[in-house]
Amino acid sequence: MEFLQPLFLWGIGAVVIPVVIHFWHQKRGKTLAWAATRWLQEKNQQQQRGIKLDNILLLILRCLVVILLALLLSQPILTGLTKPVVVGKIHLVQPEKMVVDNYRFELAEAIKKGEAVYWIDAATEATDDPMQLPDQRLFNPDVLQSSINAVSAKPSELHLYVLNNQQLADVPFIRVPAKFKLHTMVDSASRPLRPYLELPGSGNVYVNASNQLVNSSGLSKGIRFQDAPAHSGRLTALVDFNDKTERQTVLAALNALSDVYALGIQIDVQKRLKTGYDWVLTDREVVAPAPQTLYVVSGKLNAPRVPNVVYREEKLTPKTAELVRTGQLPEWLGELLIRHFNLKPNPFPLSQEQLNTLFVSTEERRAQQPENIRNWLLLVFVGLIGLERWMALRQNA
Template identity: 90%
Template sequence: MEFIQPLFLWGIGAVVIPVVIHFWHQKRGKTLAWAATRWLQEKNQQQQRGIKLDNLLLLILRCLVIILLALLLSQPILTGLTKPVVVEKIHLVQPEQLVVDNYRFELEEAIKKGEAVYWINTATEAIKDPAQLPDQRTFNPNVLQSAINTASAKPSELHLYVLNNQQLANAPFIRVPAQFKLHTMVDSASRPVRPYLKLPGSGNVFVNASNQLVNSTALSKGIRFQDVQAHSGRLTALVDFRDKTEQQTVLAALNALSDVYALGIQIDVKKNQKTGYDWVLTDQDVIAPVPKTLYVVSGKLKIPRVPNVIFWEEKLTPQTAERVRTGQLPEQLGELLIRHFNLKPNSFPLSQEQLNTLFITTEERRAQQPENIRNWLLLVFVGLIGLERWMALRQNA
């Protein structure tokens, strides 16, 4: 037997309390003289020697109640009764030729051993020959999460083979089983063409070779940029919140972002029908989103149906959002801006720290058997409490 909280077993020592109370109530009182005592026989006047235990069954019940309480708090697990969990190895592979070529030996060995090997696509197809890529090659974080959920429905050791690029970061996090191993590779041969923003009076906004957002009058040398800028003209934003505190918080964060990078964002708090907004931040539902507009909706937990509508579960106030309390809101808004205009191409790899933050392991559920044991102990504990109270009231002890 094992215990999750073994320190509570020290509580068993509290059984001395009912024993002490029991003897305390049975200590001998003072002898009172009574005239009729002279007629009693001498043998009945002799003092009894030793310890007399009255209500012994009641004492045992009270000791058992304390022992059971200590056992319940220590959360026992009978490991001998639980069956060992069979953990299956599962391999999920991104349908990319570079990934397959790089990990061909590992995948072929897994198939020979009879381990489950699947493509990461909407169908989660089983792989028979890694050399034959599937017809369906759609890959994004949603497809990846769906494939992980499908493949790891049972306890499994998951091996994930993917390209390390910014496409993975399009999701806030990806949940994986507790036993998880990530195999990534970087496409070093590709040299992406970077987009940039052309803003009036402030120059060019782009991501430089150090992977930082900058505003400069001249584009960096040694970096290939698109011939046509991703956006030309002034950036416009609509900040429309019912909650005035949230409205002020988002306005302050957006102004801070605009000042740091000299973006010169035009911010409206009331919608102008003649203005085509690049950015809409609100706590209200978006009915008909404009494809080229980035929407950030706070206080709503929903799965986005279109990539330009982003939902944040918490309300953006210091009392409800960690990103506001820590001052990270302007930085995160800047990341959304970079992602919306694709200023950081997908081929850029994520750092190890970013990968560790992106993939969140989920704890496996404990077996039901320990829970059942604790439930039975709880029933016995309640029964003993009821029996002890009934006997105590009946015997006035």
């Protein structure tokens, strides 16, 4: 038997409390002389020595109540009654040649042992030849989370092989199983040219050396930029929600983002014909997404199939989304915009502390047997309480 909270077992020592109370109530009082005492005939009584135990069954019940309470608080688990769970190893690999080449020995050994190897992509495809990269190589934190969810249905030890860069931190956290090991590598040779936006009235919008979104009339001389802007012209956005509250919330967040960074976003609440939007925020399912448009879909939880469609499970209202309640919605939308235009191709790796904070381990639920044991103990505990009260009232003890 194991205990999840073994410190509460010290509570069994409290069993001395009902014993002390029991004998205290049986303590003989002092003899008080009264006027007629001398007229009573003194009886020869045998002297009793030692401690006399009365209501012994009631005392036992009270001791059992204390012991059961300590056991319940310690959360016992009968490990001998459950079969050990067979845990297999599953390997999730980012479909990048650099990652595969760096961990080719580990992946080859895993395949020889019959362990499952999957690509981190929209379909989470299995592979028996990691050196043969898939045609679709879509990777972002949303795709990573979707692949983890797809392979974590059964108890397993998950191994992740990914590039360590700032792209991983585009989401607040990534949930992984309790048995989890992260294998990362840094692409130190990659120093891509940084994109920028050319907006009328705002100048050039880009991410500076401090990883901050700024706009200025000219480009920073300390950063190497691409020859042409990733986008030129005014940014247009369509806010299309059935829920009035959600529409107003998203409108306020977009306006705040546009004002802070002087983006000058043109926002429509009704779709205009022959208008190609750069940004569409909606609660409707996207059927045929335009490749150059960023879509944010709320109230739906789907696996991302294309990188420019972002799904959000909760509706974007103060009552349903913590992101809105904490005032982080404009910042989150700004991160999506930066990621969509790839304004921050930052190759610098995350620190170990950042990785530990990013990957959140979810404890696996134990079998139902521990809960059943506690339920039975709770039932017995309640029954003993009722029996003890009934006997105490009946015997006036």
